[in-house]
Amino acid sequence: xxxxxxxxxxxxxxxxxxxxxxxxxxxxxxxxxxxxxxxxxxxxxxxxxxxxxxxxxxxxxxxxxxxxxxxxxxxxxxxxxxxxxxxxxxxxxxxxxxxxxxxxxxxxxxxxxxxxxxxxxxxxxxxxxxxxxxxxxxxxxxxxxxxxxxxxxxxxxxxxxxxxxxxxxxxxxxxxxxxxxxxxxxxxxxxxxxxx
Amino acid sequence: xxxxxxxxxxxxxxxxxxxxxxxxxxxxxxxxxxxxxxxxxxxxxxxxxxxxxxxxxxxxxxxxxxxxxxxxxxxxxxxxxxxxxxxxxxxxxxxxxxxxxxxxxxxxxxxxxxxxxxxxxxxxxxxxxxxxxxxxxxxxxxxxxxxxxxxxxxxxxxxxxxxxxxxxxxxxxxxxxxxxxxxxxxxxxxxxxxxxxxxxxxxxxxxxxxxxxxxxxxxxxxxxxxxxxxxxxxxxxxxxxxxxxxxxxxxxxx
Numbered sequence: 001x002x003x004x005x006x007x008x009x010x011x012x013x014x015x016x017x018x019x020x021x022x023x024x025x026x027x028x029x030x031x032x033x034x035x036x037x038x039x040x041x042x043x044x045x046x047x048x049x050x051x052x053x054x055x056x057x058x059x060x061x062x063x064x065x066x067x068x069x070x071x072x073x074x075x076x077x078x079x080x081x082x083x084x085x086x087x088x089x090x091x092x093x094x095x096x097x098x099x100x101x102x103x104x105x106x107x108x109x110x111x112x113x114x115x116x117x118x119x120x121x122x123x124x125x126x127x128x129x130x131x132x133x134x135x136x137x138x139x140x141x142x143x144x145x146x147x148x149x150x151x152x153x154x155x156x157x158x159x160x161x162x163x164x165x166x167x168x169x170x171x172x173x174x175x176x177x178x179x180x181x182x183x184x185x186x187x188x189x190x191x192x193x194x195x196x
Numbered sequence: 197x198x199x200x201x202x203x204x205x206x207x208x209x210x211x212x213x214x215x216x217x218x219x220x221x222x223x224x225x226x227x228x229x230x231x232x233x234x235x236x237x238x239x240x241x242x243x244x245x246x247x248x249x250x251x252x253x254x255x256x257x258x259x260x261x262x263x264x265x266x267x268x269x270x271x272x273x274x275x276x277x278x279x280x281x282x283x284x285x286x287x288x289x290x291x292x293x294x295x296x297x298x299x300x301x302x303x304x305x306x307x308x309x310x311x312x313x314x315x316x317x318x319x320x321x322x323x324x325x326x327x328x329x330x331x332x333x334x335x336x337x338x339x340x341x342x343x344x345x346x347x348x349x350x351x352x353x354x355x356x357x358x359x360x361x362x363x364x365x366x367x368x369x370x371x372x373x374x375x376x377x378x379x380x381x382x383x384x385x386x387x388x389x390x391x392x393x394x395x396x397x398x399x400x401x402x403x404x405x406x407x408x409x410x411x412x413x414x415x416x417x418x419x420x421x422x423x424x425x426x427x428x429x430x431x432x433x434x435x436x437x438x439x440x441x442x443x444x445x446x447x448x449x450x
Contacts, residue, residue, distance in 0.1 A: 017213035111289040111435070112208055112249065112296070145249040145285055152282035173239045182244030184274045 005031075054086075057128070059104030059121050061086050069093075069102060076100040080128060081138040082154065084108050084147070092140060100138070103128065108146040109153055117153060125154070129161050136164040143170045143188070198259040202226055203272065205312060206251045207292040211237065218263065219247050221255065222295055222312070227304035231257050231264035243269045250275055250288045250316060275316055281323035287330045288319055294334060294434050298341055307340040314402040327415045328405050332397045334422050334434055339398065343429050345422070346372030347394045353378035364391060368424040384421050394418060 001009070005027055012023035030038055054060070055067035062068070069075060069089070079100025083089060089102050105120045129137060137158055141147040151167060158165050171189030172181050181189075207228070208220035215237045220230050236243040246253045246269035256268035278284045291312060299305055315333050319326055338344060345366075349358045352372035358364060365383035367374045373391070374383060393410050397418070400408060419434075426434045 109286075111286055112293045144245075145279060145289070148279050149282050149285040149289070152280075152285075156282070176240065180240075180242075182246070182271060184245040184248070184271060184276075187276065 054104075058102045059086065059106060059124075060089055060102055074099075078133055078135040079138060080125070080132075080134055080136075081140050082125065083140050084142060084150070088140065098138075100136075105141075105150070108141065109150045110146040120150075122154065122157065126157055126161070129158055129163050134163055136166060139165065139167045199256065199267075200226070200259065201254065201256045203252065203254050205292070205295075205309070205316075206247050206249055206253060207295050209247055209249065215241075217247055219266070220296065221253075222292075222299075222309060224306050224309040225304065226302075228295065228299045228301050229264060230301065231255070231260075231266040233266040233269065236266075244271070245274065246271045248274060250278070250285075250292060252313065252316075273316070273320075275320045278316065278320040278323065281319075281326075284319040284323040284326050287326040288316055290330060290435050291315055291333045294337060297432060297434060298337055298430070305341060308337050311336050311340065311402065318402050318405070322406060325406070327412060328397070328408060328410055329402055331415050331418050331422070332400070332402060332405055334419070335394070335398045338422065338426065343371075343425070345394075345425050347391050347398065348372065349391065351375035351378055358391075359388075362388060364388065366421055368421070368428040371425060371429065384417075384424065386417070386421070390414065390417065394421075 008027050008030075009020070009023040012018050012026060013020060018026075030041070051063060053062050053065070055062040055070055056065050057070040058067060060067040060069060062070075064071075076099050079098075080103050081092065081098060081100055082103045082105060083092070084105050084107055086104050089104070092098055092102075103121070103125045105122065105125070107115050107120055109115055109117055109120065125137075128134065137154075139151045139154060141151050155165055169192050170185075171192055172178065172185060178186070202221075202223040202225060204221035204223040204226075206219055207222050210218045212218045212232065215235050217233045217236045218230055219233055219236075220228060222228050233241075233243055233247055235241050236247055243266075245251070246255075248271070251271045252273040253269050253271045255266055258265040258267060275288070278288060295308065295312065299308070311333060315329050318329055335345070346352060350356065351358060351374050352367070352370045353374055354377065356375045356377070358373055358375060364373050364386045365379040366372065366386050367379065367383040369382065373386075393408070393414060396408055397405070397410070423433050423435075426432065
């Protein structure tokens with residue numbers, strides 16, 4: 001393989017889920033497209049590193065110092081929803097059920113992977129809860145062991161501040177049969193049942 | 197391609213590709229091994245919550261040359277009560293990490309498996325004061341894999357009785373105590389009470405450890421001792437980031 005192709009394949013292979021064959025297929029496809037199209041893709045990728053920052057308030061992806069959500073004065077500033085990764089925000093926004101602010105932790109506490117509370121944006125969250133007009137913090141962390149551990153740590157830190165702390169519901173996904181639901185999920189669904 | 201069924205603990209998992217996970221499992225018969233669980237991150241995955249960390253599960257897998265292929269899995273214990281305590285989760289995860297540190301892939305250690313199970317069962321039954329269980333887990337694991345620190349009341353070098361001495365020196369290099377004549381300044385300073393505590397921690401089953409009263413600052417000292425011992429003999433720390441409690445409730449352990 002000639003040098004430019006080899007280099008492009010090598011770089012693509014660094015991406016998650018892209019192996020030698022997938023990388024080669026993508027490169028050969030790009031070589032069949034016109035120059036303008038390839039240039040657009042190249043610029044779009046370039047922009048990721050030159051134009052996309054992390055919001056200095058919440059840690060979301062942003063163009064300027066603050067993300068669109070933190071800059072939007074129509075959002076409910078009394079609520080902060082805590083997520084582990086920036087792309088969780090996109091998912092929650094797609095529901096159109098929440099109009100408050102966000103805070104990205106940047107991961108979950110996990111001794112197995114050597115991730116300690118100091119590695120996450122927890123101090124910043126505590127400061128926001130102290131300084132801003134926040135009345136509720138909503139924990140939207142993954143319902144797995146590391147997520148539970150992180151949620152409990154946050155509850156311990158936030159409770160003395162007098163803010164209301166809530167956690168998103170856990171249980172059976174919409175449209176799924178009870179028959180195929182594992183007992184841990186079903187148990188959580190029963191614990192979190194509500195009056196109708 | 198052989199097919200196996202085994203009861204395992206989930207001791208590590210790594211997200212892989214769009215919806216797969218590579219999980220490191222610890223079985224009583226097979227020891228530590230890794231497998232790929234295709235699609236296990238999807239909401240409608242047949243694996244459900246099987247591969248949540250610390251779960252005890254029954255898995256069916258095909259043997260691969262590098263990685264096994266997990267075809268079925270069902271959680272047997274998901275330690276519901278344990279997972280309601282941040283401290284208990286942290287202790288469970290650190291013990292799981294220690295298994296990865298101490299055992300190589302394919303190395304079997306049925307006594308460590310039983311010890312891990314007993315530790316999780318105890319953490320699930322009683323969430324308060326989990327650090328005693330943690331230090332005892334490290335002590336016993338080291339013993340079961342053949343690195344048994346000696347807390348006998350004799351000097352490991354000359355055999356002299358140490359009962360009369362109030363201050364003892366534990367030598368990580370020697371793996372035990374040395375008398376005044378032999379210690380030459382090396383080692384960690386301990387009391388006779390510490391020595392007796394360490395003997396009790398090693399001998400007492402996990403289910404009966406709660407009866408022992410050991411202050412947390414003492415547990416931190418014993419952890420440092422075990423870490424130094426492990427660094428010397430295994431050339432690695434038991435847990436790279438010390439016994440600091442990520443929950444911040446560990447008092448002197450933090």
